[in-house]
Amino acid sequence: MLGLLREGPATASQLGRALGESSGATSYHLRVLASVGMVEEDVDRGNARERWWRRPDEIVIVSAVPGTGDEEYEAAQAQLKAVFLEFDEQAMERYLQLREQLGERGEEATYIGNFRVEATVEEISELRETVLRLVDALRRPPEARPEGTIPVHVTFRALPQALPPEPAA
Numbered sequence: 001m002l003g004l005l006r007e008g009p010a011t012a013s014q015l016g017r018a019l020g021e022s023s024g025a026t027s028y029h030l031r032v033l034a035s036v037g038m039v040e041e042d043v044d045r046g047n048a049r050e051r052w053w054r055r056p057d058e059i060v061i062v063s064a065v066p067g068t069g070d071e072e073y074e075a076a077q078a079q080l081k082a083v084f085l086e087f088d089e090q091a092m093e094r095y096l097q098l099r100e101q102l103g104e105r106g107e108e109a110t111y112i113g114n115f116r117v118e119a120t121v122e123e124i125s126e127l128r129e130t131v132l133r134l135v136d137a138l139r140r141p142p143e144a145r146p147e148g149t150i151p152v153h154v155t156f157r158a159l160p161q162a163l164p165p166e167p168a169a
Contacts, residue, residue, distance in 0.1 A: 002033070
């Protein structure tokens with residue numbers, strides 16, 4: 001739903017049709033997403049019969065610290081991460097199927113790599129914010145996209161390989 005709402009505001013019914021779900025199910029999930037600030041009602045649209053929903057203009061980062069005691073929230077967070085990993089796998093499969101057809105220009109638009117860095121927690125937070133701002137600038141509604149745009153799956157991960165030190169007292 002978040003991806004579809006990035007395309008523009010929609011009703012629960014429209015989202016349900018696009019996702020093959022009931023409007024009741026999408027409506028429920030929209031209210032849950034709204035309760036944590038991931039979507040908001042578009043009060044400039046709709047009427048007494050239909051509610052329109054949109055993504056907020058600012059970047060929304062969802063993070064959870066395990067062991068907070070909110071088992072429902074932690075379970076939802078784990079499910080969200082599983083969905084992201086599944087999207088990554090599907091995107092890689094699509095890329096591998098298209099790779100031979102992409103040609104030179106397609107390969108110029110492709111990047112796969114990884115790096116090991118030594119950084120503080122604060123530096124990684126700054127890196128995350130910078131990358132998300134850059135990627136978010138490319139997530140434009142259809143009418144704002146320049147001619148020749150293509151869908152590109154962008155993945156970013158910063159995965160600690162050791163426990164960070166406790167902050168100095």
